[in-house]
Amino acid sequence: MNDIKKWIAETNKIVIFTGAGISTESGIPDFRSPGGIWTKMQPIMFQDFLSSEASQIESWKRKFVIDKDMKVAKPNIGHIAISKLYSKNKISYILTQNIDNLHHDSGIPDNKIIELHGNSTYAKCLNCNKRYELSYIKEFLEKKDNNYSTAPKCIECNGIIKSATISFGQPMPIKEMQIAEKSSIECDLFIVIGSSLKVYPAAGLPILAKKNGAKLIIINRETTELDSISDRVLNKEIGVTLDKLFY
Ligand SMILES: [Zn+2]
Incomplete structure (x- = not known):
């Protein structure tokens, strides 16, 4: 010392x-440690997130569950x-x-x-980098006429919106x-x-x-x-x- x-x-x-x-x-929680989330749940790879709207929706669902620990920290x-x-x-x-x-x-x-x-407390458009707050994403997904059937798209450029973290497979x-x-x-x-x-x-x-x-x-x-x-x-x-x- x-x-x-x-x-x-x-x-x-x-x-x-x-x-x-x-x-x-x-x-x-440490996601990568034994018993951590990535030992229980297969992570969604970046390529899958890009190519499948179902993966995007699944990824948002998981995120809102995980975030309960983050918010109080x-x-x-x-x-x-x-x-x-x-x-x-x-x-x-x-x-x-x-x-x-x-x-x-x-x-x-x-x-x-x-x-x-990256940072898990907000989201970004993968195309133009416009920042989105998670409350906006949650509201979009939970709207009555949507109810997790379509993933949010950028209001400026229609790009895919993703949590601002770097996922597995993402550069x-x-x-x-x-x-x-x-x-x-x-x-x-x-x-x-x-x-x-x-x-x-x-x-x-x-x-x-x-x-x-x-x-x-x-x-x-x-x-x-x-x-x-x-x-x-x-x-x-x-x-x-x-x-x-x-x-
Ligand atoms: Zn955009």
């Missing part, structure tokens, strides 16, 4: 990389500790695999949060990946929090940082794929550990 605190004190170019582990402490002491470190001008970017909006809710500006897997967002790579190359300290680093290409970012001279720290309850190349590994509860490190 003392070494990490010293490294944090020495730089203002820190990149924070977060995964599901930080948000489980806010009550958000609030940032926990881990998110707050990161926000505290940000307010000391220490962090260049927060790269996150999470789609739960909790870094935003902790007070960090939108342009400092790079969402590698990674280009702009976000570019910022993530650039900030990983330029940082002095890359701190992984609550990710088992199994999902590529996102999990390649700590390797990129390390190759370009950054120190790599991993804070996760379980061991990860990159423990052997990291400078320090803390296998501890996340919230309380960040609370001690970042204040």
Whole structure:
């Protein structure tokens, strides 16, 4: 802990990389973990979503069930500790695999949060990117004369509307990946929090940082794929550990 605190004190170019582990402490289930939703339910692939209206409707139905957990979630002491470190001008970017909006809710500006897997709290037209609120989608699907028989289409261009998350089979967002790579190359300290680093290409970012001279720290309850190349590994509860490190 003392070494990490010293490294944090020495730089203002820190990149924070977060995964599901930080948000489980806010009550958000880790979809990929054993017993998680993707072990019980076959995910809808992006290509199927594009080509079938039935898949689109099924995907919205599932989303509104899953969202019940998301809506009540609030940032926990881990998110707050990161926000505290940000307010000391220490962090260049927060790269996150999470789609739960909790870094935003902790007070960090939108342009400092790079969402590698998108955001589940709103929807977008896949053609023109027009933003749609989920309340609009729900209302459309549940209208009496519709009742989940047709999927919503963009009012501007008639494109397909999809939750703003990155689905299985969907390409990674280009702009976000570019910022993530650039900030990983330029940082002095890359701190992984609550990710088992199994999902590529996102999990390649700590390797990129390390190759370009950054120190790599991993804070996760379980061991990860990159423990052997990291400078320090803390296998501890996340919230309380960040609370001690970042204040
Ligand atoms: Zn559109």
